[in-house]
Amino acid sequence: MTDQTLTVDGIDVQVVQLGAGPTLLWLHGYASHPGEDEFLERLATGYRVVAPVHPGFGEVSRIPWVRSMEDLAFYYRHVIETLGGGHVTLAGHSVGGWIASEFAVRFSHLLRGLVLIAPFGLRHDGNPPADIFMLDDVQRRERAWHDISRAPATSGPPSLPAIRDLEMTAQLGWEPRLFDPRLAERLRWIDVPTLIVWGEQDRIVPAAYAQEWTKLVREADKVIIPDAGHYVHVERPEACAAAIAGSAAGLRTDDHAADHADDHADAAGRR
Amino acid sequence: MTQFIAFHLMPYGTPAAIEAIGSAKPENAWVTFSNSHYDPAAGAELYRRYLDELTYAAEMGFDGVSVNEHHQNAYGTMPNPNIMASALIQRIPNARIAVLGNAIPLHDPLEIIEQVSMLDVLSCGRVISGFVRGIGFEYTTFGRNPNESRARFAEAHDLIIKAWTQPGPFSWHGEFYHYDYVNPWPRPVQQPHPPIWIPSQGSAETVDWAAERRYTYLQTFTKLSRVAQITAEFRDAALAHGYTASPSQLGWAVPVYVGETDQKAHEEYKPHIETFFNRLLAGHLHVWFPPGYTNAAGYQRVAGSRTDLFAHNNHRMDDLEEQGLFIVGGPDTVTSRLRKGIDETGAGVVLPVIQAATLPHDLTMASIRRFGEHVIPPLRDHVSSVYGGTDPAT
Numbered sequence: 001m002t003d004q005t006l007t008v009d010g011i012d013v014q015v016v017q018l019g020a021g022p023t024l025l026w027l028h029g030y031a032s033h034p035g036e037d038e039f040l041e042r043l044a045t046g047y048r049v050v051a052p053v054h055p056g057f058g059e060v061s062r063i064p065w066v067r068s069m070e071d072l073a074f075y076y077r078h079v080i081e082t083l084g085g086g087h088v089t090l091a092g093h094s095v096g097g098w099i100a101s102e103f104a105v106r107f108s109h110l111l112r113g114l115v116l117i118a119p120f121g122l123r124h125d126g127n128p129p130a131d132i133f134m135l136d137d138v139q140r141r142e143r144a145w146h147d148i149s150r151a152p153a154t155s156g157p158p159s160l161p162a163i164r165d166l167e168m169t170a171q172l173g174w175e176p177r178l179f180d181p182r183l184a185e186r187l188r189w190i191d192v193p194t195l196i197v198w199g200e201q202d203r204i205v206p207a208a209y210a211q212e213w214t215k216l217v218r219e220a221d222k223v224i225i226p227d228a229g230h231y232v233h234v235e236r237p238e239a240c241a242a243a244i245a246g247s248a249a250g251l252r253t254d255d256h257a258a259d260h261a262d263d264h265a266d267a268a269g270r271r
Numbered sequence: 272m273t274q275f276i277a278f279h280l281m282p283y284g285t286p287a288a289i290e291a292i293g294s295a296k297p298e299n300a301w302v303t304f305s306n307s308h309y310d311p312a313a314g315a316e317l318y319r320r321y322l323d324e325l326t327y328a329a330e331m332g333f334d335g336v337s338v339n340e341h342h343q344n345a346y347g348t349m350p351n352p353n354i355m356a357s358a359l360i361q362r363i364p365n366a367r368i369a370v371l372g373n374a375i376p377l378h379d380p381l382e383i384i385e386q387v388s389m390l391d392v393l394s395c396g397r398v399i400s401g402f403v404r405g406i407g408f409e410y411t412t413f414g415r416n417p418n419e420s421r422a423r424f425a426e427a428h429d430l431i432i433k434a435w436t437q438p439g440p441f442s443w444h445g446e447f448y449h450y451d452y453v454n455p456w457p458r459p460v461q462q463p464h465p466p467i468w469i470p471s472q473g474s475a476e477t478v479d480w481a482a483e484r485r486y487t488y489l490q491t492f493t494k495l496s497r498v499a500q501i502t503a504e505f506r507d508a509a510l511a512h513g514y515t516a517s518p519s520q521l522g523w524a525v526p527v528y529v530g531e532t533d534q535k536a537h538e539e540y541k542p543h544i545e546t547f548f549n550r551l552l553a554g555h556l557h558v559w560f561p562p563g564y565t566n567a568a569g570y571q572r573v574a575g576s577r578t579d580l581f582a583h584n585n586h587r588m589d590d591l592e593e594q595g596l597f598i599v600g601g602p603d604t605v606t607s608r609l610r611k612g613i614d615e616t617g618a619g620v621v622l623p624v625i626q627a628a629t630l631p632h633d634l635t636m637a638s639i640r641r642f643g644e645h646v647i648p649p650l651r652d653h654v655s656s657v658y659g660g661t662d663p664a665t
Contacts, residue, residue, distance in 0.1 A: 158574060160567050166562040169562065171418040
């Protein structure tokens with residue numbers, strides 16, 4: 001696992017890189033460092049995993065033009081351009097899963113597969129996601145984990161990077177509160193194999209949302225992992241990594257993506 | 272010359288509401304404290320009574336009266352201060368009517384221009400126009416992004432001032448606001464616009480911003496030593512911008528209670544001022560300061576404090592009084608404390624909060640009377656010692 005600095009649109013972005021093989025771009029959730037090393041290491045047995053910290057999170061500067069989830073989708077187009085090397089597998093957790101979906105509704109032709117782990121982004125009034133901004137640090141932590149003994153230790157007042165994580169999350173998702181009313185309509189344009197993963201006991205974004213995502217995204221499979229909360233990939237890294245490896249979204253060749261490129265060419269030709 | 276402006280928060284301090292705030296776990300009077308605790312009949316009586324109190328203050332020699340804006344809470348029941356100002360204009364014939372202030376990032380700036388201009392016309396030019404960001408709670412209430420609070424405040428302000436200083440129509444295309452035809456009617460009586468006052472909690476940015484524009488800066492609910500520090504920063508900032516600040520540019524807002532004697536005043540005030548700090552100001556820290564409302568280092572400091580005003584709800588009158596968070600006593604004590612405060616801060620505007628939480632009407636009226644009769648006269652011509660005894664503006 002190596003820490004590197006990637007320069008994207010003039011700012012230095014901290015990136016963890018590990019493993020070798022086809023690129024998997026990992027987008028973290030509302031906390032930039034929730035303790036997901038083991039999960040990333042497991043992914044790295046099959047991929048070159050690239051895990052950047054989002055602009056404004058942790059110790060990364062804000063970018064003036066990145067103020068919304070839509071802006072972040074375009075930002076990650078820059079990142080993928082900077083990484084080079086063709087199609088990527090895009091995977092994200094929580095707020096990062098939402099970012100991945102905002103990217104995929106626009107640019108799924110750049111992807112070979114999409115993995116969304118407990119994504120924010122949709123809302124049902126009858127079963128809304130937790131309002132993480134109305135929970136204090138202790139309450140938010142208690143709700144995010146099924147077995148809190150698996151959570152990274154904390155003490156004292158929040159660190160500056162942790163405060164910045166929440167500030168940037170608020171910048172992106174304050175209102176509407178961590179969802180986009182237009183997203184459900186747009187999800188049909190995700191044109192790449194997709195895997196929806198959820199922790200069965202998620203009390204931040206309820207696992208019932210997996211059904212909705214699977215319905216709205218055309219080529220989606222879902223895996224519900226028991227004995228896990230919102231940080232399903234930290235609580236059950238082996239089960240999460242295995243689910244990805246065994247899915248169409250986790251395919252490590254570009255064949256499928258190439259097929260889709262042909263489809264697009266055909267569609268264009270028919271017009 | 273010291274100006275006195277009577278400040279009222281118009282709290283919803285019924286016994287049932289105070290009890291309900293205290294039994295919430297944790298205690299909370301804001302944003303989500305259910306409006307089922309608001310009894311409209313009791314509210315009507317409180318509004319009438321509070322308007323009477325401000326009207327009486329004007330009659331007792333205060334130079335003006337003032338109202339402010341807060342939302343979804345029991346601490347202050349004036350979600351639209353301009354409506355209350357309009358009612359005051361009808362009752363008060365001569366004194367200043369200060370709106371301190373409109374929370375401009377929460378609203379359509381064009382509506383704020385219209386409302387304040389209307390008030391100025393209605394009052395024949397007696398309005399003082401305060402602008403604030405709104406406290407953190409309001410950003411949850413309104414769904415306004417707390418990260419954009421400062422930038423929205425700055426842009427809304429610039430638009431309002433342009434509308435008051437340049438003939439319309441003109442177009443405005445900023446970062447947050449877009450209008451193709453800015454042309455508000457009516458225009459204010461005070462030309463080009465009413466005096467702008469800026470109430471704040473003392474961030475260095477705001478102090479410098481207000482000094483640069485030669486506005487009046489008000490510090491609210493802050494211990495005296497810190498008020499003195501911030502007002503000194505304001506005078507330095509004024510010098511850096513090429514002028515000497517006058518006392519009329521510095522305001523100090525502080526709860527005041529004048530009793531018959533020191534002892535009686537303390538006995539009478541204690542339950543009410545403690546209710547004010549421990550109940551009406553009670554709210555969750557992370558909602559007081561939503562993410563991005565204040566800078567990360569500032570939030571970390573508040574979150575780590577065990578003694579801060581926001582750290583707990585067990586404040587005791589003695590400790591708070593010692594910090595100068597309010598002033599209580601007989602007429603002589605209140606006069607000498609205020610004189611000391613004026614000397615330390617350089618304030619030429621004193622804004623006594625004339626009622627606190629559950630303080631009953633009769634005690635409030637008696638305190639206002641004593642303030643008018645015994646406190647204003649000896650301080651009227653007092654100029655802070657920081658100016659060497661002479662107002663630099665005269």
